[in-house]
Amino acid sequence: MEIADILTETTIPLSGITLEKVLLAVIIAIIGWIAVKVLISLFKKTLSHSSRLPELVVEFLVRFFSVLLYVILVLVVLAALGVDVSSVVLGLSAVIGLILGFGLQDTITNLAAGVWVAALRPIxxxxxxxxxxxxxxxxxxxxxxxxxxxxxxxxxxxxxxxxxxxxxxxSSRMDTRRVDVSVGIAYDSDLDLALRVAQDLMESHAAVLSSPQPAVVVTELADSSVNLALRAWTRTGDYWGVKGDLTSGILLAFREAGVEIPFPQVDVHLDGTN
Missing domain, CATH: 2.30.30.60 (SH3 type barrels.)
Incomplete structure (x- = not known):
């Protein structure tokens, strides 16, 4: 018996699928997988170079296109095995109907939301x-x-x-951000001196923008301190560096200027009665 006869006459038990169909399906799967990879790559390059779509939108469309191609490939492989693809499609439709019928619409909701997020780009x-x-x-x-x-x-x-x-x-969409640093000083400290020291600290920082101008404001008369807020504008990429510099810098600057940063205090009054 020749190899061709073996392939056409030998079947997989309980399935009726011949080895010839299995071999054909494997070849289609390998070639199809390579073709899908090539098509996805070409699709991504085309969108990236020939359109003005944002990178996020391109990535979303590529992922959606990839899923579509892989589904088609699976259907083609099943057809090569002799499976009735139309029944598979009807089965998938029935499954989707059951999912929706049982109230599991999250899949559709997430898909639609993904389209809106990619298109309108809130992120x-x-x-x-x-x-x-x-x-x-x-x-x-x-x-x-x-x-x-x-x-x-x-x-x-x-x-x-x-x-x-x-x-x-x-936090990244705008080119600039405002850095807020809060600090408290003792009630008997020189408030004008503290304001000048804080202002000088911000104005001397290389990454703090001159416009809008940095400012120091009194935000609260708290129980143990007069609370100040240092407000300085910087480029978004410098935000955390400026915040760290101002936070540590104001501590050192107040120490050198003799401005006290108090600990929380609680006054306890005891009466002499039993």
Whole structure:
């Protein structure tokens, strides 16, 4: 018996699928997988070079296109095995119907929200944002979820519906940010001197912008201190460096100027009666 006859006549038990079909399906799967990779790469390059779409939108479209191509490849492989693809499609439709019927519409909701997030861009790749109390750098928006990388290198995925339906604090979108540093001085300290020292500290910092002009304001007459706020504008990329410099710098500057930063105090009065 020749090899061709073996392939066409030998079947997999309980399936009726011949070895010829299996071999053909494997070849189609390998070639298809390579073709899908090439098409995805070409699609990404085309979007990146021939359009003005933001990187986040390009990445979302590429992911969506990838899923579509892999689904088509699976259907083609099943067809090569002799499976009735139309029944598979009907089965998938029935599954989707059951999912929706059981009230699990989160998949569709997240997909739609992902489209809106990618199109309207309340966030963008590389930006530092806070969503529902979670802060991190946006690494991508997928079909179902948005990906954040926290400062401690923790990887977070947030459902797209939550991103679209929650207030988003975007710390990177604007070119400049205001740095706020709070500090308290004792009630018997020289307030005018403290204001001058704080103002000089901000104006002497190379990364603090001259416009808008930095300012020092009294924010509160607290129980143990007069609270001041140093408000200085800087470029967004310099924000944390300036905040750290001003926080440590005001401590040293007040010490050198003789301005006291008090500890919290509580006065306890004891009466002499039993």
């Amino acid at each position: 963008d790749k590389g930006e530092f944002v806070e969503v529902n109390g979670i802060s991190g750098t946006v690494t991508g928006v997928g079909i179902m979820a948005t990906e954040l990388l926290k400062p401690d290198n923790t990887y977070i995925t947030i459902p797209n519906s939550l991103v679209w339906g929650s207030p988003v604090i975007n």
